[in-house]
Amino acid sequence: MxxxxxxxxxxxxxxxxxxxxxxxxxxxxxxxxxxxxxxxxxxxxxxxxxxxxxxxxxxxxxxxxxxxxxxxxxxxxxxxxxxxxxxxxxxxxxxxxxxxxxxxxxxxxxxxxxxxxxxxxxxxxxxxxxxxxxxxxxxxxxxxxxxxxTCAAGDAGSARPELSLSVRLHASGLLEQGQRLMWVSMRLAPDCFIQGARAYVIQTMLAEWGEVLLASPDYESIGESADAALELTYLYAGMQEPESLETQAAGLADVAWAGVFPVLPEELNMDASQAVDPRRHPSEPQQPETQYPQRPLQPSAAPSSQPAAGTGSPSPAVKAKAQTIRVSVERLDDLMNLVGELVIEQTRIQQVARTQRRRFQDDSVGELGHIADHFSRIVGDLQESVMKARMLPIEQLMGRFPRMIRDLSRDLGKELELVMEGQDTELDRTLIEEIADPLIHLIRNAVDHGLELPEVRERAGKPRQGLLRIRAAHEDNQVVIYVEDDGAGIDPDRMRTSAVKKGIISQEDADALGDREAIDLIFRPGFSTAQQVSDVSGRGVGMDIVGSHIERLNGMIDIESVLGRGTTFKIKLPLTLAIIIGLQVKCGGQTLIIPMNNIAEIVRVPADEIKSVRGQPVVLIRDQIIPVADIRDRFGVPQRNGGAKHIPLVIIGSAEKRLALTVDELIGNQEIVIKSLGAYIGKVEGIAGATILGDGSVAPILEISSLFGRTATR
Amino acid sequence: MTAQEQYVEFGIDREQYAIRIQDIHEIIKMQEITHIPGVMPYVKGVINLRGKIVPVLSLRDLFGMEEQTHTKQTRIVVVNHADDAVGIVVDRVSKVTTFNDIQAPQGRFGGLDGRLFTGIGIAAGGLVGILQLEEVLLRD
Structure with a gap:
């Protein structure tokens, strides 16, 4: 408490x-x-x-x-x-x-x-x-x-450490139980050479005799070889007479001197808060200083820390908090799991209702259908509510940016205007935590490498002040975050040269890359386009980590860059990590789920449009060359004979990478709950987990990021 | 090992095997097993056990026998393994039984590694191999 x-x-x-x-x-x-x-x-x-x-x-x-x-x-x-x-x-x-x-x-x-x-x-x-x-x-x-x-109070006899509210409360409780409260001060012998360890032993001894409420300094903060003789002060509660305690304490090894002093009643009062003198600022708005519950153990404590509340309006933050309760994330997770189960059962009821309707003509069957519909609406709402309970506005994160960007642009001599939009966009709190680092990195990158120095901008005919825009929005059940700058843009040719020079790819490969792929080289480990390594954007360890981080969150990242005009990074993230929309596909008789937020698009192409480039099947979609992979090869599902004229391709993406998967049949998308395969099976390459479909059968969920890993190693 | 401990006796091919009843979570009829690409070869796939995903092994496979088409008698014995449940496909489940005499496994039992068994139960119908679950489940 x-x-x-x-x-x-x-x-x-x-x-x-x-x-x-x-x-x-x-x-x-x-x-x-x-x-x-x-x-x-x-x-x-x-x-x-x-x-x-x-x-x-x-x-x-x-x-x-x-x-x-x-x-x-x-x-x-x-x-x-x-x-x-x-x-x-x-x-x-x-x-x-x-x-x-x-x-x-x-x-x-x-x-x-x-x-x-x-x-x-x-x-x-x-x-x-x-x-x-x-x-x-x-x-x-x-x-x-x-x-x-320091944490330590100065003199053993005179200055005592400040007592925090919690210590004071605890102390008062012990007093009421009839315990004695005492300050125990000790000076360690100057020749004691392992002071930290000695302090630990002393504290442990004291804790055996009674209770140590406060130790100053804390033994963890004591260096092992402090030069000066060390003073230790403890707030101690016990049943002993002060005199006998003093003798006991003085008898401890390495203790040169020990003293026991009574704790003055005012030390337990809230006198620290009395320093807040409301008379000093008669003009200031009166508002409740704190919203801490009153201290029931100390009715005598001066309530002077509460200057006449009620004469002014409380600040908005205070008002808002009165309407919230704190719930541990764990509980919300449990709730989410239960809702997940419900979603599965609800899909099954729907399916049963449908088959029944097909088979029988009966009022009760019709009624079942109605109930099933109603039920699924309720479950849908419930799921949304629980998901919302886990969501926070992204403002929590974006609020940190202005200051960071101000400092950054000052250090780098850049002038820029920051525009932020969509701060109220909500997403899962785990995601907010996880996306912070990649976003911060993208911003640093934009300020450091993207935006030019004011003079350079003027020469290029742009306003001195650069523009950095950070935008968040919901787009079809996903969260999209844009980081845009109107800086120099990324030069694909320089990317190619640089990548070859750094030995990331061969000249031949570099020449084969389209501009888009060349820009995506930025996500390769060991790549940094800055001519000089600055301590802001680091040493080229950044962007590849951004990529892998987003990949881990099942997200995608896209770069749009126009030379001389600026760069836009677009991050797409799922709203939540537990329930996802999945595309059901059939492949060699097996049903598989592809997470919808990993799907860039779905196309049907004539079979002869899949070409082979140096042994790798590829397809050209809107000027982008995308490698093609057959899920059946990967998972040893038997090949289907007889080529269909048109092949459905699911273009999947993970971070900046794209891959076209050939499938036999597209079935449709539905909400699915990700379930783990359990500890016995453990982690399976290429599989993120499994889900239970409406008919009660199980379908594996593809893990998109590892599919890319395999392509790379091939 | 007390002689009066209860076992569930089941059969594969013409052999009889048993598992301590307290290791068994439940016994269910055969159901559709979903293959998971890329899992260990002795894992046949997974089933949906009331909303929980449970891996299923085939004893026939583990014992190096031919797979057989499922019959009406085919069952999945779901055993507790650590905090998880694991299903084992068997040809038939015979009965709950006790053994008056259990002997230590020899080097081999019916062509199988003796380490797979905690003992051999002597029953009226013949010998019953009592499975050492840890060993059976943790095979690589």
Missing amino acids: LSEYKEIFLEELDEQLQLMDEVIMELERNSGSVEVIQSLFRAAHTLKGSSAAMGFEEMKRLTHRMEHLLDLVRSKERTVTPEMIDLLFRALDHLKLMKGDILARDCITVDVTDCVRALERYESGEEDERAAHRSAHDAVAGLPLHEPR
């Missing part, structure tokens, strides 16, 4: 950091706007309040500084300058680091002193007096400003 507070806090932190990211960008573009300043101020203020409540003092310090600076801007005492923007970004980066710290070890080791001082210095340009007042205030609050902060 305690960690729930932390989770809520982290969730809010995430939200506010994202918001800050966007707003600072906005501020940079549009420096004056009152609303922008206001929302940034509010974000800093919210974080200040909640970090204080959670006992994350460093974060409070920094957000407090940010808030103060923004307050000056808000009251028109200061104007926004590029320097200020940079400072704000710097502070934001520190906040992000802290978030990482909290996630990893529940305390903050990030040193914000420099950042806080930089903010202060900037402010004091005109605000000497107030800044001085502030630092004085901070010093009074027991926060040495110029000392590097």
Whole structure:
């Protein structure tokens, strides 16, 4: 339950950091706007309040500084300058680091002193007096400003580590059970040379005698060979008398000195949050500082962290969250599996109803048909709802781009305008996580290699500012993401030369490639078109990883590039990974399923249009040469004799690759649930799994990406 | 191995074999087996067992005997293997039985590797090979 507070806090932190990211960008573009300043101020203020409540003092310090600076801007005492923007970004980066710290070890080791001082210095340009007042205030609050902060508190006797809310709650619970709460401080002997291990042993001993609520520093963070004598401080709960505990502790090996001190009642109170003084900013919008549940164990705790809620409107984020509940992804997965079963059974009922109708003329048969229809509608809706429950707007991901692109273009000296569309497009949350890296790479690639430097653009008669457009949309049950730039485009000839030079393909092969295939060389391992390797786009390890990543997600990627005009990357992804639309085909008497989202198109060609080029059968479709493969060869299904005049070809794609599969018969497409073949069979080359068809029979699902693997090795 | 443990006795060709009853998930009638291209040769394919995909092996195949067309007596014995179920096609299932006398397998039993058996049950009708499932299922 305690960690729930932390989770809520982290969730809010995430939200506010994202918001800050966007707003600072906005501020940079549009420096004056009152609303922008206001929302940034509010974000800093919210974080200040909640970090204080959670006992994350460093974060409070920094957000407090940010808030103060923004307050000056808000009251028109200061104007926004590029320097200020940079400072704000710097502070934001520190906040992000802290978030990482909290996630990893529940305390903050990030040193914000420099950042806080930089903010202060900037402010004091005109605000000497107030800044001085502030630092004085901070010093009074027991926060040495110029000392590097670590998880450890300073002096054994004086400064204690901050207690986070969860520790305080826990401690109060133990007190109520009649346990004694004590600070146990120890100094290790200077000649102790394995301090980390010793600290571990000491903590373990203490944990045997009673309970250790907090250890500072944590033994994991202690280097084995620290120079100075190490001070250890523990918050300890147990039944012993302080004196006997002190003797016990002093008797431990390598302990030079031990002291036991009582825990003061106010240390357990929420005094950290009292530092958030609502009187300081009488003009700020009143909003609930936190939405953490009240602490039932501490009715005496001062509720001062909650400045009169209700006098102002809560921020939209707060309002939205009140209407959501948190559900573990695992539960949704279970639900999805069950729905999958339902989909299968529903298809079977449909089929039974159909055969019955053909065989009998009876009212009850008609009724069965109606029920089956109704049932399938309900199952369809149910499936959609469950799928939706797993979906998130892609904004979650795209929101990170503006900042990244800003930094990137600055580092590279590019000027560009970023346009993002379709942020509300929803897709499965697993997919959002998985697609992040490939997308980021494509964007970096576009900024680094695609868009030209401003001068080059001017010479080419283009506007100095390049255009980068990121667009997401739903297109027939798939998610399509475009990354477009109006840069130099990809030169197929240079691709060919470069690939030959790097030994990726032979000159002969290069000459045989069409322009499209030449551009697709970008996905080959070891390929990089940049003349100079920059640290932004890396060393040519990028694009092939993008390709394989998308392949793994059952997606496709296409490149459209016009020399001098720009490049468009088009990524197609399935909406979800569990239930897919599959094309049923027959091949040598066996039914096979080809995932629909791997199908680029289906054509019927006259048999004589399949030509052979150097032993490889190929077909020419709209100027693109596509290799042809016969599934029957691959799977040892007997060949059908007697050539049909027209052959159905299913053009499949995986990432950028295309392959035409010859099949005997196309049956149609339907929704299918991917089932694994189980641990006994394990992974089968070329098979992604199996599904159960409407008639109860099983059909294997082709794994498209491995079909390409085989072609390559042939 | 207690002598009174219960076994399901089944037949292939003219031989009798048995599997401990607690290893058996269920016994079903023969149904359509879907071949999966590219699986191990001794896996005949998969079946749909109430929405679950279950691999099916043929004992005839495993024992190096000719495959036979299925008869009305052909059954699939579904056994538990780790967390999965695996089906084994047999010519017929005879009965649930116990053995008063079980002897250790010799080097070979009816032309088969003795390691495939945990023991040989002595029954009125003759000798019954008690399958060592781990060994049978994990053949490569």
